[in-house]
Amino acid sequence: MFEWISQHSSTLQVFTSLGTLFIWLFYAQLLYSNYKRDTRPRVLINKGVGGDDLDSPCLICNMSKEPIFLQCLVVELETSEGVFYAPATDSDEGLDKEENRSSLGDRTRQGPLHGGSCIEVKNFRQLINRAAAAGNLSVGSGLPQDRDVEFLTLRLTVISIYGPEDHPFGAARSFSLDWTNEDRDELKIQPMSLDTERLTSKKDKEQVSKWLWEYI
Incomplete structure (x- = not known):
């Protein structure tokens, strides 16, 4: 041997x-x-408590190791009349009111978000109202007032800066909108994917940059 x-x-x-x-x-x-894996940014967009109700809060969670700086939130509403976009970073309250100047957190969701932390943006009814208003659609309580108009999907895009990186990144999640009954007096909202999508393609990055220039 x-x-x-x-x-x-x-x-x-x-x-x-x-x-x-x-x-x-x-x-x-x-x-x-x-x-x-440790240095890759990861943001989750989720529906909070409330079941299928439009009054469920929209939650944004930073699951990255490092903090992120949340720059912009964009709502995209797909309807039978077209697709409409609107920023949802700031609150609907007027910024000229003295009482609104006392609390930055009540006026905007722009700012740092530490790893493992989560913030509530708005409820989905408010997000629908904002995007529908941008498209000059008649809307009340998140519902189309014209019976010929259908609300199909709602998509929320979060644009952030991750600590170690120089360029902004985007994360998005889409939700379906369906009538709960034949009376068409309420919509239910359901996520269309199990996870939040990271916007990494060249086309997505160009769209993220365009929104930053337009809404910031």
Whole structure:
């Protein structure tokens, strides 16, 4: 046995070196994957308590390791009359009122959001109202007043800056809007995906930059 090892020592040394190299490559890949996961921004957009009701709050959670700076929220309402966009970063209250100047958090959702923390933006009824108003649609309590108009989907895009990165990134989630009954007196809202989508394509990044220039 020892004689065979001695005779083939050079070959065994080559295989040992290759095995060691593969092990180091495996651990290097593992470390890189963990590093990439820890430094990648992750934002969740979710529907809070309230079931299918439009009065459910819209929640934005920062699941990244580092804080993010929330720059802009954009609401996209798809209807039978077209698609309409509106910013939803600031509150609906007038900024010229003296009482509104006392609390920045009541006036805008723009600002830092630490890792693992969550904020409530608005309820979905308010978001629908804002986007519908941008499209000059007649709306009341989140419902179309014209029976020929259908509200189809609601999409919310969060545009943020992640601490270690220089460029803004976007995250979006879409929700379906369906009538709860034949009387058409209430809409239910349901997420259309299990997770929030990270906007990484070139087209998405161009749209994010366009919204920043338009709404900031």
